[in-house]
Amino acid sequence: MYNNFLDLDDDRADLHLIYVWPVPYQGTVSFGDGTKNGPEAILKASYQIEPYDPELKVDIGELCSFKTLPFQRPNVAGPDHLYEEMRDFLKDYDPGRDFFLTLGGEHSISFPLVDFYSRQYPDLAIIQIDAHADLRKNFEGSTYSHACVMARINELGLKTVQVGIRSLSRNEADFITNNQEQILPIYPWDLPSPLEAAHIVKDFISNRPVYVSFDADGLDPSIMPGTGTPEPGGLSYSWVKDFWKALWPGPKLVGMDFCELAPQPESVVSESTAVKCILKVLSTYFSQLKK
Template sequence: MASYLDLDTKNGQRIDIWPVPYEGTVSFGQGTSNGPEAILRASAEIETWDQDLGVDLADMAHFPTLPWFEPPASGPEDVVRAMDEFAGSVCSLDRFLLTLGGEHTIALPPIRAYHRLFPDLAVLQIDAHADLRESFQGSRFSHACVMARVRELGIPVVQLGIRSLSREEAEDIRIAQGDGLLTFFAHALPDPETGAEQIREFLGGRPLYISFDADGLDPSILPGTGTPEPGGIPFAWLQRFWPLFFGSTRLVGMDFCELAPMSGAGVVSESVAVRCINRILAAYLRSGGGNAPS
């Protein structure tokens, strides 16, 4: 077995890994800055062969690792500014960036970079929280505001697994539902087949960026996250969803964030994170990748 760091065989699609250990605006549990290292370490122990799909991710992609981001200590606005500069320099029409966080704020700069390249970009957000607050604890660049900043760009957003939000966010979702925003609450998830069909119809063939917050999953399977919420997406639901969803959709980039490894609790959370990442990439590349570049 080999970690993402070792899977640099030049086979298949290049997927650049960008570790961003930032947790400057976390508001509950700590430890998301340790997420990137934990995911990379766990990836050495998780098989790249997917028995359900009958493919090996190691045959379809290689994973060069970019320099680790060093967050400036001057606050979230400067962090986002520095990330914007780097993401803008590495993202291109034929370059796939997998960003490992860190808190959810880290999703905004790569989304912005890909939006400049793909003006019709859409975002699929997997999350327990809506993240649609205008500001939180004095910052517009809090982890609780990331999708509000994305929506300001006019980017359509699909939300999957939401189950914790403010009254104001609930009203925003009610007003915008179906008009640039499609929210699937965790308590009312359709079956994977129906969900895949509805999301594809909403996207309308747009290029896609996936932002995966670890707390979107139920904490019974992934407890290591800063703000766990019961009643999340079942692991089996998501595993079934991705092969049904991909086909004509082009995935241009993604992030996995909000993993907070738990001391004394083994490595279950980071192992689940790797399994989730591997399934998304394997299902996408197996589908033909929406004519994804190699």
């Protein structure tokens, strides 16, 4: 068994409760594997990381109480079966109240969470940090591949902001161009300042509640080498951190995931970066909320 996320106590009833749900699934990965080891690496790295953020002057342990759930059983029958099991598990939770930090696993694990929250919030918007658009209709025979997750989310009619995307097929590029009402791409070669980006995003989603889906490969491989499909030219830690800082006060955040981390045997850089990226989302958001 593992300690609680960040090695914190989980009995502070006066704080915002966050369920940390490890989902070590890698059923449809297409290239480098190892994302099944992502949740364990993130949890272990979190034990070494300070909950205090000196830049924000915020201690996440004084804002949020984390409850780390048992690892979701990796289902080998295929992603549609995993979906059923995840949906089944989520039946005991309330999308209007419960905040999940889901640790992947590959990106296909996001769909059941988005589906869960969209039932409570039919106008949910997704902020996706990613190198890939993940908008393929199907990929290698599966409509639930990690390369298709945003296409499935798009079919729910939800608005999506795709930050950092730089690897996509011509079909995906055309799809984005033809769906400007629903999809806002923020390309690294046209990267606005974090402040400008936050304004653009807030304009696009207006007051919709937000789910953050953070794919590790959205970051530059120099700071996130541990991912199955690294793409050069990615986002810097500073840019992403300043983007969250600028986004709030702003939309309601209902939940988030961090996925596609494939830890490397000789280095803990990737999982440490992952924890810091997660904490920046949570610290910037929960520090500006009234308790």
